[in-house]
């Protein structure tokens with residue numbers, strides 16, 4: 001008879017079709033982990049999954065859905081629970097953007113709150129009972145270095161990542177004594193999509209040198225998670241930024257960060273009155 005411990009184990013990664021999630025999936029496949037990958041439809045997730053299966057001789061199942069839709073998330077969680085034994089949950093999918101708050105559309109703000117906070121919390125809720133059944137299991141939540149400072153023009157995004165940070169610490173404490181280890185990853189800027197690349201190009205020469213590669217971050221993240229670390233700050237500059245933000249008084253941080261991030265605000269949003277009706281219709285994107 002098949003027992004729980006003899007069943008194949010799977011790693012679930014959200015937002016695995018692109019950017020950091022894709023790099024984490026490659027990292028996990030290289031370590032021989034079977035995976036369930038999820039992302040929005042029509043972004044080539046199945047082709048990517050097949051390529052990983054072929055290259056690394058692992059099992060990969062792909063599921064395309066919009067996780068911000070509560071019914072879709074529930075359907076996905078039930079499908080995973082019915083078919084797989086999960087020992088690693090990686091909550092990677094997240095969105096952000098740089099825009100003055102009064103120029104953001106309600107849909108954009110909703111999307112950040114839904115994906116960065118609700119989806120991460122609900123997937124954790126659905127899978128903790130399963131994760132507890134294993135001898136050792138892990139949750140990796142992807143936050144951001146922006147969680148630690150007052151980052152103007154991103155406002156909802158860093159606040160949502162502060163939630164991810166606090167949620168992860170609370171959950172880790174709650175699950176102490178259980179087999180589940182919770183790790184939070186707080187990376188700096190990675191040039192993962194066209195929107196981040198466009199915004200980063202407006203930064204100073206120094207600002208543009210601070211980027212991390214998703215592959216570098218993925219390796220540190222998976223290493224840290226498997227070692228059961230509480231938090232992962234990938235790279236020296238990321239660690240330095242964290243400590244600077246802890247040491248510099250908040251009022252000075254606000255002044256400095258305002259100067260840095262106002263460069264990223266699209267020209268059409270500078271000094272214009274808010275217009276909720278016409279709204280900010282760009283696809284929300286990353287930090």
Ligand SMILES: NC(=O)c1ccc[n+]([C@@H]2O[C@H](COP(=O)([O-])OP(=O)(O)OC[C@H]3O[C@@H](n4cnc5c(N)ncnc54)[C@H](OP(=O)(O)O)[C@@H]3O)[C@@H](O)[C@H]2O)c1
Nearest residue numbers: 015016017018019020039040043067094144189190192286
């Ligand atoms: N990039 C940075 O500079 C940076 C810095 C610090 C932290 N982070 C964090 O790192 C994580 C990954 O960021 P990234 O830059 O790699 O992102 P990305 O390149 O934009 O990829 C986002 C992934 O999430 C998926 N996704 C988006 N909305 C979804 C939804 N509603 N339902 C299901 N999947 C959805 C996307 O699917 P599709 O490909 O199908 O659209 C894609 O796979 C995020 O949590 C982000 O906040 C990023």
